[in-house]
Amino acid sequence: MKKVSFAEFGGPDVLRLIDAEEPHAGPGRIRIAVRAAGVNPVDWRVREGQVLGAHPTVLPSGVGLDAAGVVDEVGEGVEGVEIGDRVFGEGADTYAEFAVLSAWARMPEGLSFEEAAGYPSVVETALRVIGQVGVRPGETLLVSGASGGVGSAVLQIARDRGIAVIGTGGAANQDYLRGLGALATTYGEGWVERVRGLGRVDAALDLAGSGVIPELVALTGDPGKVITIADLGAPEFGVRFSGVAGSVPDALAEAVDLIERGRLHIPVEKSYALTEAAQAHADSRAGHTRGRRVVVVRSDA
Structure with a gap:
């Protein structure tokens, strides 16, 4: 099968499309014929060797955590899923023609494979950080870097829970953020004052790693009310870096519920071929x- 791999840590140019042995579903796992794989910032952080503590990597290594596809092997002890089912979930080395998943759910009706591949890690991360930051219904959450996948999920999940959101993003994304229910403002010079003008901030999430941790602490008044998924230097300011996943099966179940109720939709901004994995990483970074x-x-995605 074809698979994207890297034999050394480095930039996007270390990625290669290779011929590899097909993986097989062990106990408690399923294998899918992959239709589409999600591109996450953690993918290029792993490739660069940034997160070896959370993601031990043996070289050569495959790439990718999220995927959507059709079940073609069911491992021992697995129930509730059959060969031919359309599923999305999380596993390993998903930039490949076949991948083994450790967590999965049936795809909601009406969702394409491309759309479904974009949900697993993003929704798990969004649910995790909303829980960790301790924001409650009726309070206001500030999201720095709100227009990406995790931010898109956070805004919609927060709205579903009765939490108000202020989102920062680029000038071109202001209408997008407002469409997801956020009070929106741009980042850049004067952004702290613009946020203050929109109201009180009870908690804050840093999703972009753009060096704004001190300002987020000042806006909330408490480093314990700030969580980052992108700034490895945040602990210097007493802010927690959230990098360890929670329950992916639970997150997938909640994602299905939100999607089926029409409360969550994450658009696909751009699709790439397997041969364009390096460009996908460069664009994501x-x-x-x-x-x-x-x-x-696969073209039938």
């Missing part, structure tokens, strides 16, 4: 994403 980026593995 550059930021300014509106929604999700995905790698399309």
Whole structure:
């Protein structure tokens, strides 16, 4: 099968499309014929060797956590899923023609494979950080870097829970953020004053890693009310870096519920072929994403 791999840590240029042995579903796992794989910032952080503590990596290594596809092997002890089912979920080495998933759910009706591949890690992360930051219904959450995949999920989940959101993003994404129910403002010079003008901030999330941790602490008045998923230096300011996933099966179940109730939709900004994985990583690292980026593995996705 075809698979994206890297044999050394480095930039996007270390990625190679190789011929590899097909993986197989062990106990408690399923294998899918991958239709599409989600592109997440953690993918290029792993490739660069940034997060070896949370993601031990043995070289050569595959790439990717999220995928959507069709079940073609069911491991021992697995119930409730059959060969031919359309599923989305999380596993390993998903930028490939076949991948083994450790957590999955049936795709909601009406969702394409490309769309579905963009949900697993993003929704798990969004649910996790909303819980960790301790924001409650009736309070206001500030989201720095709100227009990407996690931000898009946070805004919609918060709205569903009765939490008001202020979102910062680029000038081109202001209408997008407002469409997701946020009070929106741009980042850049004067952004703290603009946020203060929109109201009180009870808690804050840093999703972009753009060096704003001190300002978020000042806006909330408490480093314990700030969580980051992108700034590795945040602990210097007493702010928690959230990098360890919670229950992916629970997150997928909640994602299905939200999608089926029409409360969650994350658009696909751009799709890439397997041969374009390096460009997908470069674009993801550059930021300014509106929604999700995905790698399309099969043309029937």
